[in-house]
Amino acid sequence: MRCRPVALTSSRPRQRGAALLTAMIIVTLIASLAAGMVWQQYRAVQIEAADRARAQSAWILQGALDWARLILQEDAKQNRNKPVDHLGEPWAVPLAEARLSTFLAADKNTTSNDDGPEAFLSGSIEDAQSRYNLRALLGGSTVPPLEQRVLERLCSQVNAPPGTDAVIIAGLRSAFPAAASGASAPATSASSTVRNSGPLEPAGLDQLSWFGLDPDTIKRLQPYVVLLPKATPVNLNTASREVIAALFDGMNLAAAERLVQGRKAKPLNDITNDAAAYLPANALAQATAARAAVTSSFFIVTGRLRLEERQLEQRSLIERQNLNMVVLARERINQLLDR
Numbered sequence: 001m002r003c004r005p006v007a008l009t010s011s012r013p014r015q016r017g018a019a020l021l022t023a024m025i026i027v028t029l030i031a032s033l034a035a036g037m038v039w040q041q042y043r044a045v046q047i048e049a050a051d052r053a054r055a056q057s058a059w060i061l062q063g064a065l066d067w068a069r070l071i072l073q074e075d076a077k078q079n080r081n082k083p084v085d086h087l088g089e090p091w092a093v094p095l096a097e098a099r100l101s102t103f104l105a106a107d108k109n110t111t112s113n114d115d116g117p118e119a120f121l122s123g124s125i126e127d128a129q130s131r132y133n134l135r136a137l138l139g140g141s142t143v144p145p146l147e148q149r150v151l152e153r154l155c156s157q158v159n160a161p162p163g164t165d166a167v168i169i170a171g172l173r174s175a176f177p178a179a180a181s182g183a184s185a186p187a188t189s190a191s192s193t194v195r196n197s198g199p200l201e202p203a204g205l206d207q208l209s210w211f212g213l214d215p216d217t218i219k220r221l222q223p224y225v226v227l228l229p230k231a232t233p234v235n236l237n238t239a240s241r242e243v244i245a246a247l248f249d250g251m252n253l254a255a256a257e258r259l260v261q262g263r264k265a266k267p268l269n270d271i272t273n274d275a276a277a278y279l280p281a282n283a284l285a286q287a288t289a290a291r292a293a294v295t296s297s298f299f300i301v302t303g304r305l306r307l308e309e310r311q312l313e314q315r316s317l318i319e320r321q322n323l324n325m326v327v328l329a330r331e332r333i334n335q336l337l338d339r
Contacts, residue, residue: 057305060100061314061332064123064303069318069325071125072299076323085127085296086237086267094124097306120306128298128317130238131226132247136291137169138176139231146249146286151225153246158220164213171211175201202227203329204317229319229328233293236275237267247291248283255280268294297321311335 071091079085086092100119132154136147151165199210205227208218224243234247241256259278268274271287271294279287286292301316317329 053307057307057312060119060121060305061303061312064121065301065314065316065327068123068125068299068301068303068316069327072318072320072325073323076320079295082269083295084237084267084269085235085294086263088264088267091125091299092127092238095122097122097304100305118308121304122306123301123303126300126302127235127238127296128226128228128300129232129235129293129296130240130243131224132234132243133232134168134172134225134227135229135231137172143169143173149249150246154221154224154242157242157246158217158224160217160220161214164217164221167211167213168208171199171208172202175199175210204331228298228317231290232298233289233291235294235296236271236287236292237263237294238296248279248286250280251283270294306337309337311337 068091075085075089075091097120100121132150134151137143137151139147148165148169151168155164200207202208202210205218205222205225208227209215224240224246234243236244236259239247241253241260244256244259245251245253255278259275262278266274271289271292274294275287275292276284297320299318299320301318303314303316305312311334313333313335315331315333316327319326319328
């Protein structure tokens with residue numbers, strides 16, 4: 001009887017398959033690690049570019065603010081002998097949007113060869129005292145009736161919801177208890193307790209939402225009212241007709257429009273003589289130095305930097321103290337523009 005040889009199955013194909021699978025796993029791991037490293041490097045470059053752009057934008061807007069301060073300082077020097085602020089002065093001319101390279105390049109021909117991203121700068125200086133200062137509602141233990149009527153008329157002109165004036169008055173007097181009571185001395189511990197229990201003190205008009213006002217109402221009131229650190233008169237040379245009409249009893253929009261048109265030809269130099277030609281007799285009696293003036297000390301400087309699809313806006317509140325321009329507040333808003 002003859003025995004047949006048994007064929008042994010070779011293990012080499014299996015070993016080759018395992019080696020190929022191991023190699024594929026190693027390649028996959030290396031590719032994943034390499035992709036992760038490339039992504040981290042890309043993110044690091046993006047973050048660094050964003051930080052650099054943010055720093056450059058901040059410096060550019062700071063330069064624009066310094067430029068505005070210089071303009072206001074020069075205006076103060078020219079008005080030393082005759083202090084009058086009106087819309088015909090250089091500070092009131094807005095800076096139209098222009099390519100930033102036109103300010104930085106010594107030769108205009110270099111702007112067309114600039115391969116970097118296009119950046120555009122614009123800005124304006126607005127007289128903050130062209131608006132009605134809500135601080136006038138805090139001048140005593142009770143709200144001055146005349147000032148309350150002014151706010152009522154302004155709210156009516158912008159079609160604000162009924163009771164908006166009452167909400168603003170109650171909120172302000174609750175947030176500023178010392179000013180509302182007419183106290184000039186530092187707050188005692190008792191008054192501090194009252195302040196802490198009430199709403200926070202708003203630093204600007206946008207924060208009136210803390211009192212329960214909706215954003216649409218605040219947006220409607222914004223062109224006509226302002227909240228400054230101290231009580232200020234309204235500058236009749238820069239105020240809108242709506243503010244002038246609301247400021248005085250017996251003054252309507254038609255009479256206020258005559259004043260606005262008249263000051264274009266000749267700015268008001270004083271309230272007693274020049275404004276008397278436009279104000280009714282009872283309104284002229286209300287035009288005290290604390291309520292109406294022809295000069296201003298507070299200005300709102302707005303600078304805008306547009307870079308590709310984004311716009312960075314900086315708003316600064318400046319108080320002009322003789323020749324010293326003091327920045328009291330600063331706000332930056334980063335916006336994504338629609339394409």
